[in-house]
Amino acid sequence: MNNETTDTIERAAEAINGAKALLICAGAGMGVDSGLPDFRGDEGFWNAYPPLRQLGISFVEMANPGWFEQDPALAWGFYGHRLNLYRDTSPHRGFEILKGWAENMSHGAFVFTSNVDGHFQRSGFSDDTVLECHGSLNHLQCSSPCGYSIWSAHTTRVEVDEETFRASGILPCCPDCGTLARPNVLMFGDYGWVPHRSHAQESRFRSWMASVPDGGLVVVELGAGTAVPTVRYAAERAIDSAGGTLIRINIREPQVPRGEIGIAAGALETLEAIEERINSETGN
Secondary structure, eight states: OHHHHHHHHHHHHHHHHHHHEEEEEEEEGGGGGGOOOOHHHHHHHHOOOHHHHHHHHHHHHSTTTTTTOOOHHHHHHHHHHHHHHHHHHHHHHHHHHHHHHHHHTOOOOEEEEEEOHHHHHHTTTTGGGGTTTEEEEEEEEEOOOOSSSSEEEETTTOETTTTTTTTESSBBOOOTTTBBEEEEETTOOOOSSSHOOOHHHHHHHHHHHHSOOOOOOTEEEOOOOOOHHHHHHHHHHHHHHEEEEEEESSSOOOOOSSSSSOOOOHHHHHHHHHHHHHHHHHOO
């Protein structure tokens, strides 16, 4: 890292050491260091899913609930592959670092993420302190939907042909009506998403934010871009509401409001650099 980045690492370490509460805001870039594909732009998506390149289907077009009615094998090929991939991929060490910081906060921590992989929970974060604003691939719902039921996908394993990315065999079904099931993930043009689980998470998040002392918050935002700026907006709103410091870690789009900290680097290398600085300051 250059001298300018070293200075921002020092500022970030000081902000985390001085904070009373930690809000972690994570976008898709958080998972890249775990080996998960980068869907940034059509090329990134098609590099991960070559058969969809041949069909000319973009990520925005594929992440649409209409496929579950139009072509269930293709829909579950895409989401089943992602479900299997997220399960088979271990979260990188950065999650452990963040959990250590969270445990040292006198007023605790919360996670706000657009990621649907469940890697924060797998890393030891309590489900009660995670807000998944776009839902979770680890939970299912009816594709109709016939009601408001949401259930765990823990026992669901979809067989996917790696050459065609189409699902085969018996596809997940709704236990209430027998209709095809789908992930409880918010897709584009999605009027059938059952939002109750995420809404309950939002309620817990609002209660936690209300308990954060004025000026005592540090927000660590990781891998959240401007194409779908939900996570970036949440991070900035939190600082506007509670006061404190925003640390934005983004290799491509590190720009921050005046006075905040922007670091143009990857999530894992930056978290490790900040952790090293914190340890040197505390003598660990």
